[in-house]
Amino acid sequence: MQTEDVLRRENVVLRERLSRLTEATLRIGEDLELDAVLREVLDAACSLTAATRGGMTLLDDSGNSLEFISSGLTEEEHQTVVNLPSGPEFFEYLTAMTEPLRVVDASTDLQSLGIAELPFSVDSFLYAPIRHHGRQVGNIYLGNKLGESPFTADDEETLSLFASQAAMAISNARRLQDEQRARADLETLIDTSPVGVVLFDAQGGKPLSINREARRIIDHLRDPDQTPEELLYLISYRRSDGRQLSVAEFPLTRSLTTGETVRGEEIVLQSPDGREVSTIINATPIHSDDGQVVSVVVTLQDLASLQQLEQMRADFLAMVSHELRAPLSSIKGSAATLVQSGVTLDPAAATQFHRIIEEQADHMQDLITDLLDVARIEAGTLAVAPQPVEIGQLIEAARSSLHSLAAGGDMTIDLPPDLPLVMADRRRISQVLVNLLSNAVRHSPDASPLHLSAQTVGVQVEIRVKDEGDGIPEEQLSQLFRKFSQSPAASGGSLPGSGLGLAICKGIVEAHGGRIRAESAGLGRGATFSFTLPATEVPGTPEPVVLPQVVSEIERGTKRRVRILAVDDDPQTLLHVRDALTRAGYEPILTGDPDAVGRLITERRPHLVLRDLMLPEVDGIELLDLVPELRELPVIFLSAYGGDRRIARALEHGADDYIVKPFSPTELVARIHTVLRRWTMSTAAEPNEPFVKDDLVVDFAARRVSLADNPVRLTQLEYRLLVDLCKHAGRVRTHAELLRSAWGPAHPGRSGAVRTVIKQLRRKLGDNADQPSYIYSEPRVGYRMAQPEPLDATHR
Template identity: 50%
Template sequence: MTGPEGPASNEAALRDRLSRLSQASLRINESLEFESVLQGVLDSACDLTDAKFGAITMLGDGRQPDGYVVAGLSSDQARALWDFTEGFEVYEYLGRTREPLRFADFQGHMRARGLPEVPLSAPVGPFLLAPIIHVGELVGTIYLSREQGEPEFSSADEEILVMFASQAALVIANARRYREERRSRLDLETLIDTSPVGVIVFDAADGRVVSANREARRIAAEVHPPGGSLEEALKTVTVRRADGAELSLADHQLSHAFSGGESVRAEEISFETPDGRSVSLLVNATPNHSEDGAVETFIVTIQDLAPLEELERLRAEFLGMVSHELRTPLTSIRGSASTLLDGDLAMDPEEAREFHRIILEQTDHMRGLINDLVDLARIKSGTLSVDAEPIEVIALVNEARNAFRGAGGDNTFAIDLPPDLPRIMADRRRIRQVLTNLIRNAAGYSGDSSTIGLSAEQQDSHVAISVADEGRGIPPEMLSQLFSRYSRLGPDRGSSAEGSGLGLAICKGLVEAHGGRIWAESEGEGRGARFTFTVPAVDEPNLAALVAPGRATARSRQRAPDRRRILAVDDDPHALRYIRDSLQKSGYNPVVTVDPGEVDRLLEESQPDLVLLDLMLPGADGIDVMRAIQVKADVQVIFLSAYGQQENIIRALDLGAADYIVKPFSTAELAARIRAALRKRSQFELPAHPEPFRLGNLSINYGERRLTVAGRTVELTAREYAVLFELSVNSGRVMTHEQLLLRVWGSRETGDSSLVRTIVNRLRRKLGDDAKNPSFIITMPGVGYRMARSIDSGVSRTAP
């Protein structure tokens, strides 16, 4: 522009743009809510450039989508854009660039690049893109467009959008940080609130309760009428310390106690009320100081000692019971022996034999009790050994029934054993002991004329054996406590049952030593009870050959089943020595190491059938090691850990572990768990010549390398066929992105799961498989893909 008004007009336009940019920057700083910030950034970007439509996509950890907002589009249009099955290729092109892009015709540019057209119901024409870069990292992208026929975006539009995107990057980063901090805070609050230990935060200045978790409020309710607040409860109680000192928790005394900043460590105190109620607590208290050193708050944790006191009471009751059980036969033995030795008494031989019989019976009773105590100690220490062998269930049932009858039992039996029940791998004496204990238990809590049911059925790789009675039943609240060492069925139920009460605890230990589990069921009092335990079924070595000759797997031909190679990784040399000896005793070929850094080399050299992996390794997370193993080799992993917390077990199994064994464990349990994992693995091993795969109207002839859908031959590239082959021969199993990359591309160097997604998208188009409602290839979000086993087996309906 050459006229005198040109520079002034340009300057005015520049001032207007800078003013709008400043206002936009202020607007996006008004909130820290992540979604609100993204929407504000997009709306401001549209306003700055006069765009009609817009979208923002954000990248999170692992370069996965972390946010998506739109402007100018309806919710249906936005959903269709996000669900666009071929959109991944477009997104790879647009969403990974670090430079701004500007097109006159969006769809025309896509066609020119050989990319699929985006199915937009809106008439999109000019297009403008700006990356969102924070601290050198691409964290998101702003997409803007106008309707067809509208003016193209100018270089000035591009410049101001790039400037705005750089300012928005910091605001978005702050919002994301705020979101993560809030999530962490909520997680911490949830953890504290659900903790079994009470937590109270006091204001040090006035003794006011700042916050308290659920357990603290529950404990306070023990010494205060329902409906009252925690503060009211604390004002009414007197604290009696271990040294006998008393402290009232009235506000002025509490604040005075806090002012000294004294810490308390594991002190037993009691809360007492004027009406005589009390609760014993274990207390810890820690002051929280300000920057100038003044005490601001006091954090107090309180643990209710009632459960521990109850456990101590049960232990004392247990010791008293054992003492009684030992003294009773000793009294009879001593009395009988004294009578026999009394030279002043004349007795005939029959009377003498009766006294000898009493001595023999009572010594047998004492020996049984002592054996129970020894078994219980071995179970607790993990040193109980079992000598497993293949056994017919019917033989064990008959032996246990005969032993019960031989001891004077009069109950009738209803036996239900299917003829095709497999043999079990068990220690005959120990499992007979379990069955006999359960039968005696059933007889003890039902009448002599009642019927005891004995049944069994196969459950996957185990056989479940049940003992049912028609007796008094079990209250629901007692079911979870039945197998505790110090638990009995209660005085009202146990009066007619003889014995030490150790039977069920020993049964639990014996069953778990075999790699099984035991549980009880009852519909309530007066309705009988059923006790069920599982034992591993025998893995018949010739069964597969008898059923399907010629279908032996490549792995099974390489190595005999009884000499399978097991890799064990544990940083404890003593534990590793025990594992090695247990594996050798069980007929396996162990390969052991204390160094997780040796795993890759040992996987390559030994090619193990299974890996035993310690969860806690020095300098390495067991979960990460497992993931690396599963990418490197197609092998099952069993975790060994001294940590039996449920969340650890669930996490390990969810992330792909075949099993989780809590230390200490017996040789028999370890062997049983390994056999079960190898059996599951064998279900998925490939035969030397796979039979054709059929799923609905889809058929794959592996020998001819031919794919048909509804009778129509479908041509595939070598890469497409390789991916389909891996998915189909492993149908029903989840194949991770890493596994497919390794097996199909033969390398993990790129680590780019987009390669897999692109091939799967092409396969779906050729198979006519709807990504929104798939019949063949099911997406497992964030993990990989799974080929359905039947048309109705798909559970995920999420497109990549």
């Protein structure tokens, strides 16, 4: 009878164990999200065995630990376990075990394994591997059973059975996670593809999915109130030869109705109002298991860029053939004369013909060299090797090269004695100077003087070449540095030149991290070409007081702790930026999601932000205003366009510099270096004591502006401009001085930018332009800040 009671009790206990095990198994299968499954598995293991502490590691396919989660540990205890010096060896020791392990006196056994003392006591210990189809996917570790009793054999058996069930749940969750990640990667790849992709439903012919490029093409053709479905019924189709297509002949219709796969058909899509897009279209049906068409994938490639490239190629071939034909004709004519004349030709005339052949051959060699340089610049592969060098040496070398050309006029050179060294590739910068001086001589009257000067501007040196020659119309200034662009005189054919020289100058200067620009008051009033180069050190520059790690690391050349956040929706650009930053020693932080910018700035604390100027769904310039965190960081824009207006708008909204794609790694690193130095230098140069005038207080140390004790929120650009005015209170600051101080040398140089920001500042400070209290206008000159009040004890 007693035996029956014992068996009955054992059966009750066994049924209870099986019931709890079944319940736990069902519970861990309710969720397929991996993190939730892992947490549920560990909590269930602790509950089944009455363990007060637990841990679990997840293993990859190679058996390496991917993640460690814990239960019953404080955050500090968790970190201590993770960072145990002998922890990796201990986990490897247990991972090698294929059977469960139960230890009654755990503290003694842990010490024998060399495990350092844990931040908590472990009386008993239970371990079980999690295996799925013969492969270990994780481990469960339990310690200290409730009631201070040791773990039993039943606990070991229960944990072993549960681990086998948990293996299935974990594998399913990991498989789902892998599928979701692969799907997300595929969706991102399709959405960022430069080719339009549209997925159509076979039943109704409606678009199920439209990627970004396809949406751009559709938006170009449709009216704002039209849907993509409505547009399909309104647009007309024709082939590239002009033949109209019926709806039945359109690739999508053929794939939907016949299941035909259509490849590479060149079709022009035209809206009712005449807007059109030339495309190459592919259509691929997707079949079900029974052979029915369930959907159709259509790809559209906009041919506009290819057509533009074809036109550029034709223009290029026309230019090259024209430029090569002239010297070839001279060479052929001179050679033919020498051959035909034989010994009867006068020696002086023969010498002249030989000289013509040599000069024209040199001209052809120069043209070929220029073409190769332009190709390298456009590919972003122009190599420069900057070294510290004196400006005077560069200018003297260029002047010597131009001695015969400039003999007709005087050249004045104005170089300050304290001019710092610059980082420059001697050969390349000499090439820039020779090009600019040659250009000035060609477009100036005989005996007209040239003026060459240099000055320090922030952390850069600006070099200026000024002539009193033909001048340049204002509307042509923005086009001057484009390939094949020439001045009006040159384009008329009276002067030599392929139109490549200034484009090459721009590429070389920008590869050094500088900027080049042209100024002219108009035709007949001369022109000034100026470019900047990074200075190695600026005399009199105070030590930086913010971002000290950035400056010290830059000056040491390590940059290991300098973090750069790059935001671009183009994966290839991000890869290019990542490789360039990594090779230069920076720490890159990459994202293609504009919405993640604020979070990444808060979490990763970058020192500088690289941003694409054109982002999906949000303008890169607008994001400067939408993300407050960007106001406290230097920002460099990456732009596929070099238009002055858009770049000026970006700079006026607080950007510190810009880079036009494609760009070389050398230019990218040089620009980052220059912007960081300029930022730290401008901050270091701020006054120590606050500026106080009536209700306005500018606290430079706290970087805080208040009006009647109420904080005033300023953009970084507005703050820089206000600081400059306060530093020079009582003195007039010209538009040019304010541009250099607040925007740096990157700005195209128009005073309208200053007026725009001054207007914003006045509005935020409640300052009336007609009767100002703080910022006074000096017509056609600049602006002046009112003198501050003497500081009292409150503001010191």
